Amino acid sequence: MNLTLKVWRQRDAQDEGHFVTYPAHDISEDMSFLEMLDVVNEGLITKGEEPIAFDSDCREGICGTCSLVINGRAHGGQRATTACQLHMRHFSDGQTITIEPWRARPFPVVRDLIVDRGAFDRVIQSGGYISASTGGTPDANTLPVGKPTADMAMDAAQCIGCGACVAACKNASAMLFVAAKVSHLGMLPQGAVEKDARVLSMVRAMDEEGFGNCTVTGACEAVCPKEIGLDFISRLNRDYLSAVAKSTC
Numbered sequence: 436m437n438l439t440l441k442v443w444r445q446r447d448a449q450d451e452g453h454f455v456t457y458p459a460h461d462i463s464e465d466m467s468f469l470e471m472l473d474v475v476n477e478g479l480i481t482k483g484e485e486p487i488a489f490d491s492d493c494r495e496g497i498c499g500t501c502s503l504v505i506n507g508r509a510h511g512g513q514r515a516t517t518a519c520q521l522h523m524r525h526f527s528d529g530q531t532i533t534i535e536p537w538r539a540r541p542f543p544v545v546r547d548l549i550v551d552r553g554a555f556d557r558v559i560q561s562g563g564y565i566s567a568s569t570g571g572t573p574d575a576n577t578l579p580v581g582k583p584t585a586d587m588a589m590d591a592a593q594c595i596g597c598g599a600c601v602a603a604c605k606n607a608s609a610m611l612f613v614a615a616k617v618s619h620l621g622m623l624p625q626g627a628v629e630k631d632a633r634v635l636s637m638v639r640a641m642d643e644e645g646f647g648n649c650t651v652t653g654a655c656e657a658v659c660p661k662e663i664g665l666d667f668i669s670r671l672n673r674d675y676l677s678a679v680a681k682s683t684c
Contacts, residue, residue, distance in 0.1 A: 436461075436462050436463075436464060436523065436526070436527070436528035436529075437458070437459065437460050437461070437462070437528060437529060438458070438459040438462055438471075438526065438528075438529070438530055438531070438532055439456060439457075439458060439459070439529075439530070439531040439532070440456065440457045440458075440459050440475065440531075440532050440533075440534060441454045441455075441456050441531060441532070441533045441534070442454065442455055442456075442457060442487055442534045442547070442548070443534065443535045443536060443547065443548060444487070444547050445536075445544050445546060445547055446546065447544075447545070447546060448543045448544055448545065452544065454533075457475055457479070457487075459471060459474065459475050462474065462523055463523065464522065464523050464524035465522065465523070465524070466522065466523045467494070467519055467520065467521060467522055467523070468503070468505065468511065468518050468519070468521040468522070468523065469489070469491050469494060469501060469518065469519050471523055472487060472489060472534075475487065487547055487548065488545075488546040488547035488548060488549050489501070489503065489547065489548040489549060490502060490548070490549050491519055493519070494519040495519070495520075496516070496517040496519060496520045496595075496660060497595060498595065499517070499595030499596050499597030499598070499660075500597070501517055501518040501519040501597075502518070502536065502537050502548075502550060502552070502597055502598055502599070502602070503518040503534055503535070503536070503548055504534070504535040504536065504537065504538065504602060505518065505521070505532065505533070505534055506532060506533050507533070508603075508658065509537070509599035509602045509603045509658040510597075510599055510658060510660055511525070512658070513525060514662075515660055515661070515662050516660055517595075517597065517660045520660075534548065535548070536548045536549065536550050537550045537552075537598055537599075537601065537602040538602060539598075539601045539602060539607035539646075540607060540645050541554040541601070541607065541609070541644045541645045541646055542554065542598060542601065542602075550598075552596070552598050554609075554644040554645075554646070555596050555598065555609070555612065557640060557644060558609065558612075558613060558616075558637055558640045558641050558644065559596075559616065559637075560640075561636045561637050561639070561640035562629075562632065562633040562634075562635075562636035562637040562640070563616045563617075563620070563633070563637060564620075565620060565625055565626050565628075565629065566629065567625075567628040567629055569625045578624045578625070580623060580624065584622055584623075585623075587618070587622060588618065588619045588622040588623050589619070590663065590664075591614075591615040591616075591618040591619035591622070591663065591667055592615075592619035593615075593661040593663065594611075594612060594615035594616065594619075594661060594663055595660070595661060596612060597660065598612070599655075599658045599659060599660065600612055600654075600655035600656075600658065600659055601646065601655075602658075603654040603655055603657065603658040604647065604649075604652070604654050604655055605650075605652065605654070606647030606648055606649070606650060607645075607646055607647045608646055608647045608648060608649040608650075608655070609641050609644075609646040610641075610646075610649035610655070610668050610671065611655040611656065611659065611663055611665075611667065611668060613637050613638065613641050613671060614663075614667040614668045614670065614671035615663050615667055616637065617633060617634050617637055617670075617671055617674060618667050618670050618671065618674075620633065621633060621634065621674060630674065630678075631674075631677070631678035631681055631682070632678075634671065634674045634675050634678050635675070635678050635679070635682065638671075638675055649668060651665065651668070653665060
């Protein structure tokens, strides 16, 4: 198939940036979206032009670095699919595809389609870990965890920190990301010891990074490649209010 790409090009965070149109010829429908960009970049390099900068690593939907807004939808809008897993068969011959980076103040553009998601790292550093002594790995088996709780914790732990929830939210809220990270630790006995301190620290860090408030539009849930649900945001709100109440007693 032959396509027309409108790609956001931006030299650095200070550059205003603009869209540039590129042709993409002889694209196989079996290619992934990133493989298609590789082909376009090979053509640009052959012509002596600067290739399009974009992030990728695992290309298996695990690392979360393939952060692209494709035709206005984070990761392209296919259910439970990252941009690296999006195949060209979802597009039509002759179609024009618009490709942009995440649009959120806490995620400044580094170059072209690459954004700095260091804000997520700093939120995690504020409390997304277990520092209490829990013994060795075999000791974990001595702590019984009900299957519903274990399943829910694992659902939350699937979050890959891609930032699609922020990019899709009109307020650039990181609540779904923070909710997943708080929940998957706080629901298990190993993480319960620091549950209150964790949620207070991570919510404070989220606010300090400049992420917006959640108004429960559901846009985050709709684009999450791991299908993390809004119920985790409800759980985060309950945990936060409980922690605040305890800290003021």
